[in-house]
Amino acid sequence: MTRPVITLLVLLAIAVPLSLLAGRVWIDPFAPLAPSALTILADLRLPRAALALVLGAGLGSAGAAMQGYLRNPLADPGLFGIAPGAALGAVLSFWTGMAAQPWALPVFALIGAAGAMALLALIAGRGGSVTLFTLAGMMIASLAGALMSLAISLSPTPFALSEIVTWLMGALADRSWHEVWIAAPLTLVGIGLLVAAGRALDALTLGEAAARSLGVSPGRLQALMIGGIGLTIGGGVAVAGIIGFVGLMVPHLLRPFTDGRPSRLIVPSALAGALLLLIADCLCRILPLAGGELRLGIALSLLGAPFFLVLLLRMRRELP
Secondary structure: OOHHHHHHHHHHHHHHHHHHHOOOOOOOOOOOOOHHHHHHHHHHHHHHHHHHHHHHHHHHHHHHHHHHHHOOOOOOHHHHOHHHHHHHHHHHHHHHOHHHOOOHHHHHHHHHHHHHHHHHHHHHOOOOOHHHHHHHHHHHHHHHHHHHHHHHHOOOOHHHHHHHHHHHOOOOOOOOHHHHHHHHHHHHHHHHHHHHOHHHHHHHOOOHHHHHHOOOOHHHHHHHHHHHHHHHHHHHHHHHOOOOOHHHHHHHHHHHHOOOOHHHOHHHHHHHHHHHHHHHHHHHHHOOOOOOOOOHHHHHHHHHHHHHHHHHHHHHHHOO
16 A cells, blocks of 8 residues: 555544544543434444545545546536536435435436536547547536525425525535445445546556557547446535535645556545545534534535645646
């Protein structure tokens, strides 16, 4: 294992127990566990921490793979249109009233992600052109955003409107093992597909023509990217809503500690994404707010937007 991986594993081993103790009700690790404290740990904080690790790992690995695929350090997984597609599916479950059923919300979201993946593959074709792939993703994201706005404006009840808006903010509050069992297998398979694409992504850094000469199949790489991004992002959106900027920030923070190859960045980015989401969710729990808990999606947007601005200013200074 590389040094960044070992360091991140150590940090996770420290952060996970601390996250279980922190919250509106702090748990003393040196005192005997009361039944209420045991319930809080087992039924509330432990599944929430597990979900933060799973979703953060998916977002981080997806961001690293996408930046390698597009050869653009400002690329974000939401650019592919898969996250907006999954969000559109979830919005439709609220709009139709089906979200009241236990499995309806994640199923609708996964259908939306799958639909976006299929449409992306259909438009981009088998040629595997990165430019066409990016433009197709942007078109799907724009279309899904427009349809979500339409669904919100035509919301049948104020309750449905409130649920849609609240869910789109993204959060891990009130999540249980049910959501973990939905997201974990999808995310693990997605990360596996992205890791499998690592060597092809390394070759792609030399350019599309050079990658082809080295035996990289653009169609196979495109399929791995669509499957990997779709499962990691779609699974996360299905259980927690839209959580942005993790896939943008994490690869940037880790790239100086690697040799710059995308294949060496995917696994460390998964671990760092898990750590970032775990810490951010813990802070959302303990911040004192009169209106309740700060939504995780809002917190990461408040953190990610200045980070994005700093990157833009740095790139502007590096331009001739």
